[in-house]
Amino acid sequence: MSTPFNAFTLVEFLAFAGLSFLYVRADDSLSPRGKTECTIVAGILFAILVAARAPALLTFYRVWAEIGPLYFGYAYANGPLAALFNPASNYYDLAANLSSAVAVSAGLQWWPVVDTGSGLLVALLFPFVVAGTTQSISWRTGILLAVATALYCVTASETFGTALHIKGWGPVYAALVFGSLAFKQPLNRVHIGLLLVLPFTGTPAAFALIIWRLPALCYGSLILSDLWFGLFLDWRRRSAAHCCRQRIPAWPYGRSRSSVLQACQTCSCSRWVVRSFGRPCFSAT
Structure with missing residues (x-):
């Protein structure tokens, strides 16, 4: 049976075309207002591509896989405060722990909404993080276009709709941080905040940061x-x-x-x- 959220629909094509057009036309000589408008439009197009990747998740909320018994169940049995320090799966996952604490505090009927919404939220926040870590407009649109293209290499639609897989976005955000710093972008609060949070989002981001600093250690x-x-x-x-x-x-x-x-x-x-x-x-x- 065909899966409509994997089909390259007209909306997806137009969003890709619009983001590609912005990448070609984006120029750092634009006025501050033009840069702001370009950033906003690119973020909207990226959000459309993320939503079109798995449109069923916008109306069908669920608790995905082991996040139910390992995280939400633990939070239900031990309380939201203990859920923040839950070492499930032998590693610390800040996103899953925080989502389980919020879900238990909100109530049982909100568990699917919190799980699905938190997964989509991290994906939709990516354009804002790109704008906060990169000053060049051409680089902003180029990064969004590259990541949007890479999203279609992931065949699992649940990647966007569960707090359990937020850790998959960890190395993406980590690569954005040390990539922008490598290209001489000024260090700001967004960089510092991400560097403080990313090691606690799971092993993928932690390994990415270790590899980044490995030359310094050697x-x-x-x-x-x-x-x-x-x-x-x-x-x-x-x-x-x-x-x-x-x-x-x-x-x-x-x-x-x-x-x-x-x-x-x-x-x-x-x-x-x-x-x-x-x-x-x-x-x-």
Whole structure:
């Protein structure tokens, strides 16, 4: 049986065409009002694409899979406060825990609405987060178009309609954060807020953030050695110059000024190697 929410309908086609047109026409030379209007229209088109991906979820609410017994059931038995710290599935899922606490506080009849609505809310908030982390209009529309296209590679419609799968949006938001920072976007409150929240949304976002910082963990010692070596080299040059002026043996490099300069050149070469291999690992952070 065909599934209408997977069909490429006329509405979806028009939304894709409109978002593609904005990406082509978007220019950073637009006036502030034009940038705001372009951002709003792109966000609306992205919301239409998300809704058209699974339109049945707009009218048919349900509690999806294990979020019922593992999260909502735990919250019902232990209360909303204990639900916030529920370590179900051996990892912490802030979105599922928060949704279960809200659902139990609202009442049993609201469980399907909270589960479905929270899943859709995270997807619909994405354009606002893009606008908060990226200043370039062309980049904003390009990111929305790329993510909207990637959404159609996901065949499971329940991805958009359950708090259980909000963790799948975690690496998307994480990639948006360190991608915008890599392209020299200024760090702001949106970046900081996401970096504080994303590690608690599940393992996908946590792994993405770890991979992002992995070069710093591997090459942090090189940067520290680079800093120490710079201080040492500056001190050594001053000491060598003083030894040459006072005719004091510059141990351990010998008595002659040429040997001292050769040693300093060796230190400079080593420091250049450290910088050359260490700095690219941090140029994106």
